[in-house]
Amino acid sequence: MSDPGAAPTSSLPPTIPTGPPPKMTNRGRTAVPVSSSNSDSTDLPEFEPFGVPGPRGFPPMTEFLDISGVDMMKMTEGSNKQQHHTMMFNSDHLIVRRGQEFQVEISFNRPYKPATDTFAVEFVIGSSPQYNKGTYIPVFPTEERQSSWEGRVTNAAGNRVTMGITPAANCIVGKYHMYVAVKTPFGIRRTRPDSSRDLYILFNPWAPGDAVFLDDESERQECVMTEMGIIYHGAYDDIAERDWNYGQFNFGVLDACLYILDRSEMPITSRGDPVRVTRKASAMLNSHDDDGVLVGNWSGDYTYGVAPTSWTGSTDILLTYRSSKRPICFAQCWVYAAVFNTLLRCLGIPSRVVTNYFSAHDNDGNLKTDIILDESGRIDRARTKDTIWNYHCWNECFMSRPDLRPGFGGWQVVDATPQETSEGMYRCGPASVKAIKHGEICFPYDAAFVFAEINSDVVFYSRSNDGSLEPVKVNRTHVGRMVLTKTPGDVTRRDITDQYKFPEGSTEERTVLEKAEQYGCKRNGSDLPEADVDVVLPTLEVSVGDDFALSVEFVNRSDQRRTVDTYVNGSVVYYTGVTSSEFLFRNPTVTIEPYKSVKEFVTVESQKYMRDLVEQANLHFIVTGKIKETGQITSAMKVVTLHNPKLNVTVSGGGKVKEEMAATVEFTNPFSFSLEGVYIRMEGPGIMLPMTKFYSLIPSNSSLTWTEYFTPQRAGRTRLMASLDCPALRQVSGMASVTITA
Numbered sequence: 001m002s003d004p005g006a007a008p009t010s011s012l013p014p015t016i017p018t019g020p021p022p023k024m025t026n027r028g029r030t031a032v033p034v035s036s037s038n039s040d041s042t043d044l045p046e047f048e049p050f051g052v053p054g055p056r057g058f059p060p061m062t063e064f065l066d067i068s069g070v071d072m073m074k075m076t077e078g079s080n081k082q083q084h085h086t087m088m089f090n091s092d093h094l095i096v097r098r099g100q101e102f103q104v105e106i107s108f109n110r111p112y113k114p115a116t117d118t119f120a121v122e123f124v125i126g127s128s129p130q131y132n133k134g135t136y137i138p139v140f141p142t143e144e145r146q147s148s149w150e151g152r153v154t155n156a157a158g159n160r161v162t163m164g165i166t167p168a169a170n171c172i173v174g175k176y177h178m179y180v181a182v183k184t185p186f187g188i189r190r191t192r193p194d195s196s197r198d199l200y201i202l203f204n205p206w207a208p209g210d211a212v213f214l215d216d217e218s219e220r221q222e223c224v225m226t227e228m229g230i231i232y233h234g235a236y237d238d239i240a241e242r243d244w245n246y247g248q249f250n251f252g253v254l255d256a257c258l259y260i261l262d263r264s265e266m267p268i269t270s271r272g273d274p275v276r277v278t279r280k281a282s283a284m285l286n287s288h289d290d291d292g293v294l295v296g297n298w299s300g301d302y303t304y305g306v307a308p309t310s311w312t313g314s315t316d317i318l319l320t321y322r323s324s325k326r327p328i329c330f331a332q333c334w335v336y337a338a339v340f341n342t343l344l345r346c347l348g349i350p351s352r353v354v355t356n357y358f359s360a361h362d363n364d365g366n367l368k369t370d371i372i373l374d375e376s377g378r379i380d381r382a383r384t385k386d387t388i389w390n391y392h393c394w395n396e397c398f399m400s401r402p403d404l405r406p407g408f409g410g411w412q413v414v415d416a417t418p419q420e421t422s423e424g425m426y427r428c429g430p431a432s433v434k435a436i437k438h439g440e441i442c443f444p445y446d447a448a449f450v451f452a453e454i455n456s457d458v459v460f461y462s463r464s465n466d467g468s469l470e471p472v473k474v475n476r477t478h479v480g481r482m483v484l485t486k487t488p489g490d491v492t493r494r495d496i497t498d499q500y501k502f503p504e505g506s507t508e509e510r511t512v513l514e515k516a517e518q519y520g521c522k523r524n525g526s527d528l529p530e531a532d533v534d535v536v537l538p539t540l541e542v543s544v545g546d547d548f549a550l551s552v553e554f555v556n557r558s559d560q561r562r563t564v565d566t567y568v569n570g571s572v573v574y575y576t577g578v579t580s581s582e583f584l585f586r587n588p589t590v591t592i593e594p595y596k597s598v599k600e601f602v603t604v605e606s607q608k609y610m611r612d613l614v615e616q617a618n619l620h621f622i623v624t625g626k627i628k629e630t631g632q633i634t635s636a637m638k639v640v641t642l643h644n645p646k647l648n649v650t651v652s653g654g655g656k657v658k659e660e661m662a663a664t665v666e667f668t669n670p671f672s673f674s675l676e677g678v679y680i681r682m683e684g685p686g687i688m689l690p691m692t693k694f695y696s697l698i699p700s701n702s703s704l705t706w707t708e709y710f711t712p713q714r715a716g717r718t719r720l721m722a723s724l725d726c727p728a729l730r731q732v733s734g735m736a737s738v739t740i741t742a
Contacts, residue, residue, distance in 0.1 A: 227247055357484075687738060
């Protein structure tokens with residue numbers, strides 16, 4: 001029986017609050033909001049009184065020193081831009097590098113008297129300027145009073161004072177507002193906010209005190225100042241080149257790079273550390289986690305964007321991202337690396353694009369790429385999941401690494417291509433190249449992942465009917481076959497494989513691999529005898545649409561006859577090693593006499609592969625064979641990159657700065673079918689901004705001619721590059737070298 005005095009109960013749920021959500025603020029966590037946007041700022045007041053004004057306000061201050069003008073000395077002889085290697089930036093603002101003095105000229109209402117007059121040049125960055133955070137920096141002209149930035153009077157004549165200012169070599173990189181403040185008995189008065197006095201401060205590879213200091217002028221010129229790049233692709237025995245306009249000095253690109261850091265909500269106070277900047281930028285260049293710059297697409301369908309093979313430079317991508325505030329479609333590894341390179345060079349961090357041929361994608365750190373064969377020795381594609389990219393592009397940037405042991409500074413790997421997550425985000429690096437070479441893969445960041453990309457073993461397994469796997473062959477030299485980058489000051493390639501790994505089979509290499517295993521990277525320990533029959537595939541140069549013969553040579557190194565049941569597979573593959581379709585299968589049985597060789601010829605018909613061809617036109621051949629007498633497995637793999645037709649690019653005109661010239665692109669469709677939806681792009685560092693032309697149809701065997709006029713902006717040797725792209729034909733390009741005189 002219930003208690004009549006008890007409070008009534010209810011089975012209804014508790015009341016759910018309604019109305020607008022509470023306003024979210026930093027109050028209660030920090031006294032001042034964390035500044036994470038370079039574009040947000042707080043203007044300093046024109047007058048800061050020392051006390052309360054009297055009944056009639058402050059007395060007239062006409063007798064005290066006052067500022068009448070400020071000259072940022074941007075374009076004068078021996079100007080700041082020349083001294084700081086920023087003359088090539090297309091900007092109206094002063095751009096300087098930290099750790100190096102620059103000059104400003106201040107005009108007063110009367111001559112400056114050091115004994116009685118006090119003034120300071122103030123620099124502000126971000127929305128919450130604080131002296132102890134390095135976001136508000138007053139710079140004084142006298143030695144008796146100095147801040148973290150040094151100041152001195154370098155010249156005084158009449159009412160004008162030239163002041164030399166040296167930003168700290170570790171100061172925040174970004175856009176600053178500048179004020180000139182004068183002390184009076186009643187308060188501080190300063191110049192009004194004026195955007196013409198805004199200045200950008202960048203990293204400085206010329207300053208020994210900067211973390212990105214690079215003591216090699218040829219490398220500095222290449223890795224900071226050069227706009228024209230060459231990115232290597234294709235196959236390691238058939239290397240192809242892709243021209244790229246980094247365009248780091250083009251109008252608006254610097255602001256776009258700073259916007260990327262703003263979009264990441266990176267605290268302003270962290271933007272002086274190149275390790276933090278490059279790691280944050282690595283995540284922001286892809287759109288996976290944070291609506292970053294580029295959307296990756298390896299599907300072959302680029303209907304709602306630009307095909308990765310169509311881009312010729314970074315400018316369009318960065319400026320469009322800045323204006324639209326939305327990720328740009330589409331990218332693959334070289335596009336990520338090229339745009340990342342633009343950002344790094346623009347901010348002053350020495351950087352270069354690197355290509356690793358036969359790059360393993362190791363997502364579990366076991367240093368193995370597994371290929372599954374059935375009992376007869378034929379590849380089992382349904383169970384073979386691991387892939388080896390024909391090539392993979394990443395970046396190297398140069399910096400000291402105070403967070404690591406001494407000796408591991410210098411070139412660092414950073415990679416914006418979204419492959420695997422690192423600390424919860426799609427990013428990679430910076431990882432010390434020296435640490436990778438010496439197997440110190442415990443060091444941050446992501447050294448183990450990069451180590452696996454160039455050191456994995458290819459392990460062939462035989463799968464029995466009961467599902468068990470037995471290793472039958474290990475290839476320890478296939479992955480990381482060659483690492484290339486552009487030669488400084490030249491248009492040739494430079495092999496830097498020895499910076500990543502010791503020679504295959506050397507004592508040093510074995511020591512490094514043993515050390516890596518101590519840190520958790522497990523290799524295949526099978527000590528399998530080598531098969532005494534070798535398979536050799538030739539290097540071929542084949543154009544798209546051609547029939548060709550593939551010769552497969554079997555070499556018997558034994559003193560007995562050998563019989564080999566062979567399987568020849570040909571597949572259309574993406575450059576990532578992922579199979580699109582199989583177009584060829586042969587299974588001849590070959591008999592080879594002792595110490596002899598036999599060649600089998602396989603005809604490859606274009607009609608079999610053309611219908612399934614994907615961009616970059618890669619054909620992948622795998623030959624496996626089981627030797628009847630020994631049961632051993634022999635194998636060989638070959639990537640054949642089909643060569644596309646070229647664009648013919650010519651330039652006519654005087655070749656002088658500010659004089660109009662003409663560029664002409666010509667192309668003939670060599671195929672028996674029409675090309676539909678064709679885009680042609682053209683641009684050149686210092687001579688032409690990106691231009692685009694659309695053709696709805698190019699019939700078979702017909703030609704097109706596109707002429708565009710341009711006016712060079714600066715002297716020097718450069719390139720005009722063009723690309724053609726359509727759904728039926730990707731990666732068609734051409735270029736013309738141009739020399740512009742003053």
